[in-house]
Amino acid sequence: MTDDSHIISRIIAHMNKDHVHNLEDYLVVYSHVDSEIAKRNPTLETLSLSSMTISYIDMHGTKCFIRIPFEPTLQSYRDSRNKLVEMAQKAAAKRGFSEYLINDIPFKFKDWITVFLFISLYIFAYDPSILQYLIGDQLLNLSSDVQSYIMDYHITVFRTILIIHCLEAIVILYPLLRKFRMSTLKKMTCLLLCMMEGMVFLSSFKVAVDEAQNPKKPKN
Structure with a gap:
């Protein structure tokens, strides 16, 4: 099996830059974190073939860490994109949202x-x-x-x-x-x-x- 662990840092950086709302969904749906608390700086900390760890700040200002397992375990880190997308779609749908975010007002x-x-x-x-x-x-x-x-x-x-x-x-x-x-x-x-x-x-x-x-x- 080819070692593709070198892409972990790139995946983490991408999620923390462009997919914070998906991290929030993961916390709410897969770890049952309160929706208001999940908005407090959700950050993807680590990623492995078996799980990911997301942190957030609780109401007391304490940084908390939540481990969310992958089921089934990934075969390679290149599989993580499809897995994260699949989990994001399911989590967003359960909350009544889209997994995509629109920030800009379309005005021409x-x-x-x-x-x-x-x-x-x-x-x-x-x-x-x-x-x-x-x-x-x-x-x-x-x-x-x-x-x-x-x-x-x-x-x-x-x-x-x-x-x-x-x-x-x-x-x-x-x-x-x-x-x-x-x-x-x-x-x-x-x-x-x-x-x-x-x-x-x-x-x-x-x-x-x-x-x-x-x-x-x-x-x-």
Whole structure:
């Protein structure tokens, strides 16, 4: 059997840098550590063919160590990646999360346009005189019938859009934000953007989900 123990340090460094949330899941699911305590600096300390050891800081500030066995025992350290991924998927699923994490708010140039349009609708609903000025004789000079139609229904249109976007934010986006463990502040920002953009923001977030689940492999 080829000795591949030289990759242990690389695996440990990678887990501690990019997969802290998975270490937290391991502690909660496989060692029944309280979920709030498991968030306190979970660190992969050691890795062997039979187990891994993860540390965390308890409520008294004491560093605690938990050994989590591998079942069955690994045949080589190169098998550890698949094993850690498998354990991460199962642990995250039991907690109602994804094994992947999304930290960045997907906001691109097209989002600025959509937000601008939504804010414009809000301003027109708040102060219809501004809309009347834009569509009236002073600027666009629309026909009186068109002006009357716009002024009669623009508030209804704005309210309908807002209700639909709020439903999309609550029913579709919020479960995704929770599943991918976005921080509270960023979660609120995403919900606000969805209330303004609706499906435009949802499509951007789903692209971010796809990128998280199918990361591009670094070139050698």
